[in-house]
Amino acid sequence: MSDSRYIEVAIHLPVFQTYTYSVPEPLLLQAVCGRRVQVPFGRQMVAGTVLGEATACDNAEIKPVAAVLDDGPLFPATMIPFFRWVADYYLYPLGETIANALPAGDLPKKSAPPVGKIPKDAVGDPILPDTPPDLTTDQEAVVADLVSRLDAGFCSCLLAGITGSGKTEVYMRVVAAALAMGKTALVLVPEIALIAQAEHRFCARFGHTVAVLHSGLSRTERWHQWSKIARGEAAIAIGTRSAVFAPLDRPGIIIVDEEHDTSYKQESGLRYNACDLAVVRAKLSDAVVVLGSATPSVQSLHNATTGKFSKTYRMDRRINRQPLPAITVVDLREQQARRGPRAYISDELHRAMAETLAQGNQVLLFLNRRGFASLPVCAACGNTIKCKHCDISLTLHKGANAFRCHFCGYSRAAARGCDICGSSSIKLLGLGTEKVEEAVKQLFPEASVARLDRDTTTRKGAMLRILKDLKNRKIDILVGTQMIAKGHDFPGITLIGVICADLSLNFPDFRAGERTFQLLAQVAGRAGRGVDPGRVILQTYNPDHLCIAAATRQDGSAFYDQEIAFRRQLGYPPFSRMVHLHISATDPAKAKARAREAGDCCTALKNSAPAVFGAVEVLGPVEAPIHKLASRYRWQILLKSRSAAAVKSFAARLLAQDGQRLRKGGVRLVVDVDPFFMM
DNA sequence: ACTCAACGAGAG
DNA sequence: TCTCGTTGAGTA
Numbered sequence: 050m051s052d053s054r055y056i057e058v059a060i061h062l063p064v065f066q067t068y069t070y071s072v073p074e075p076l077l078l079q080a081v082c083g084r085r086v087q088v089p090f091g092r093q094m095v096a097g098t099v100l101g102e103a104t105a106c107d108n109a110e111i112k113p114v115a116a117v118l119d120d121g122p123l124f125p126a127t128m129i130p131f132f133r134w135v136a137d138y139y140l141y142p143l144g145e146t147i148a149n150a151l152p153a154g155d156l157p158k159k160s161a162p163p164v165g166k167i168p169k170d171a172v173g174d175p176i177l178p179d180t181p182p183d184l185t186t187d188q189e190a191v192v193a194d195l196v197s198r199l200d201a202g203f204c205s206c207l208l209a210g211i212t213g214s215g216k217t218e219v220y221m222r223v224v225a226a227a228l229a230m231g232k233t234a235l236v237l238v239p240e241i242a243l244i245a246q247a248e249h250r251f252c253a254r255f256g257h258t259v260a261v262l263h264s265g266l267s268r269t270e271r272w273h274q275w276s277k278i279a280r281g282e283a284a285i286a287i288g289t290r291s292a293v294f295a296p297l298d299r300p301g302i303i304i305v306d307e308e309h310d311t312s313y314k315q316e317s318g319l320r321y322n323a324c325d326l327a328v329v330r331a332k333l334s335d336a337v338v339v340l341g342s343a344t345p346s347v348q349s350l351h352n353a354t355t356g357k358f359s360k361t362y363r364m365d366r367r368i369n370r371q372p373l374p375a376i377t378v379v380d381l382r383e384q385q386a387r388r389g390p391r392a393y394i395s396d397e398l399h400r401a402m403a404e405t406l407a408q409g410n411q412v413l414l415f416l417n418r419r420g421f422a423s424l425p426v427c428a429a430c431g432n433t434i435k436c437k438h439c440d441i442s443l444t445l446h447k448g449a450n451a452f453r454c455h456f457c458g459y460s461r462a463a464a465r466g467c468d469i470c471g472s473s474s475i476k477l478l479g480l481g482t483e484k485v486e487e488a489v490k491q492l493f494p495e496a497s498v499a500r501l502d503r504d505t506t507t508r509k510g511a512m513l514r515i516l517k518d519l520k521n522r523k524i525d526i527l528v529g530t531q532m533i534a535k536g537h538d539f540p541g542i543t544l545i546g547v548i549c550a551d552l553s554l555n556f557p558d559f560r561a562g563e564r565t566f567q568l569l570a571q572v573a574g575r576a577g578r579g580v581d582p583g584r585v586i587l588q589t590y591n592p593d594h595l596c597i598a599a600a601t602r603q604d605g606s607a608f609y610d611q612e613i614a615f616r617r618q619l620g621y622p623p624f625s626r627m628v629h630l631h632i633s634a635t636d637p638a639k640a641k642a643r644a645r646e647a648g649d650c651c652t653a654l655k656n657s658a659p660a661v662f663g664a665v666e667v668l669g670p671v672e673a674p675i676h677k678l679a680s681r682y683r684w685q686i687l688l689k690s691r692s693a694a695a696v697k698s699f700a701a702r703l704l705a706q707d708g709q710r711l712r713k714g715g716v717r718l719v720v721d722v723d724p725f726f727m728m
Numbered sequence: 729a730c731t732c733a734a735c736g737a738g739a740g
Numbered sequence: 741t742c743t744c745g746t747t748g749a750g751t752a
Contacts, residue, residue: 058752060751062751064750064751067752068752069752088752089751089752090751090752091751092751093751106752109751110752112752709748709749713747714747
């Protein structure tokens, strides 16, 4: 049995088939499931992953495996059905799916990972063991119920717990119970910044059985963490979305923290949603999956009400019994006559900041846009300073003294001035965190002001440094983007100012309202985590907008009720499934023509089998909202249907029949199953 | 991704 | 008629 002659290999190239290879005698023991092999493919040698044994096929000449690349399996055989599911669902080649999941590059041969050292955090401070706190009655009830489900097969649960209700402690107790049963645990966190916190707490509780996986690790470190899990030396994997592929053997519990967060959606290459995949992986592993959030996604709430989830837990009280902060709305339309900093720091906010600082407390100002000015306009000729490669205005970054494109990354010196007339007199319209920081420094010269956004946190450990300074009261006022909205616990903060609540409202997709509500509710939750109660001042141009009004009242169920009615009426998810097709080319005419062609293919396919595909709506082709991005002209087609199976097979058929033809001549066709951002 | 065969426009 | 560059199909 063990001396099988043939194996199935997924080639790490964009090919949809798998291939059969023979295994020469000396490699029989090594060429096994989960290891990578080098195989002849056409005239060249390529890498592939062994999926398992195969029977000889007689319609092709079978070549032998050339070499086995790994000393041990990179993932357990139990993950192969999961990889197959992912490849099939996202219409992505299996070999590339696996290659995407694995750490990049090759496993470094030398230098074993350090063992037994005192665990350190990202700025080098030691992590000390913790003592588990007593649970609240809310927490106790949830933990008891979840633990009772651990050995009872697949189970999906929603944990809707308000900010500060102690969800992380619940996770840790359930993980401890799973470990005690000999199972492993997977914990997903939306972004790297939150890993530091989660890692800290899990390491303090569980020590060296914790492994972390995220893109901030060096290639070597990533491989170390990966193989620590693959070898069974770590039973807990904590990570960002790609960690949903962590090579854990028997996950008993899978946790998705802040499950509503859009960063679980991968927006390039294999466009998966780690939250959805966590549920799939749990199902294929007979595990319990917990989706936790203070502001659950509309999709999850819908799943909870329709019984698609096994159980919903609510934790409506904060651990410290503090009430949620009171929210005051300021109508920015009434501020429009004002000039300078006071145009976006209203009297109410200014006064509240002064009071808070006088009390010795801290202030958080939230604006979901980085840079100084997002709309630089030439004062001489009226030209908007735009990106060379995109149809988007550049953002002035004063710190870097450069204009930058937030979409393609293009950057040019600000000193060069207008690119049409050369004038150096540029009007700096549009607001960003840098401008707010500058204004606040002017208005409160005595206060210590810091900024937390992607620009101030690029260096390793910079983020944690700022957060620690905040905790140690070295910062009085912190200005930040959505980075500050997520998960952090700042006991000294009693005032939150939302500079402009409307920025995420105008995105061209149906989830804009949902994201705005969640962001505002999350930001508001940062206040009053300590002894003193908190308050929030929310500035907006749309005080009457339903989702802003609901966020103001902190009324999640009102938001959900109106949003779900809106989605039902318009047939949006969760009442339909969508597949988004992107067509792009560097030549605008070519992009347009090919988009037309793709649209015709869709219509033809629909008409070819009206019984099956009649229920699939084909919307478009239309120009993408950002028509030019990174020098490519973009078009899109949206496939939509109440039947998930219908859209899915429609897209699969379209790709099989017309994919190659539509992709020729430098035209890109990208398929996004369950799209999030349709820009 | 790479490679080979097929096809089509320009030089002899 | 020959050659170079581009395009499309196939890789076990």
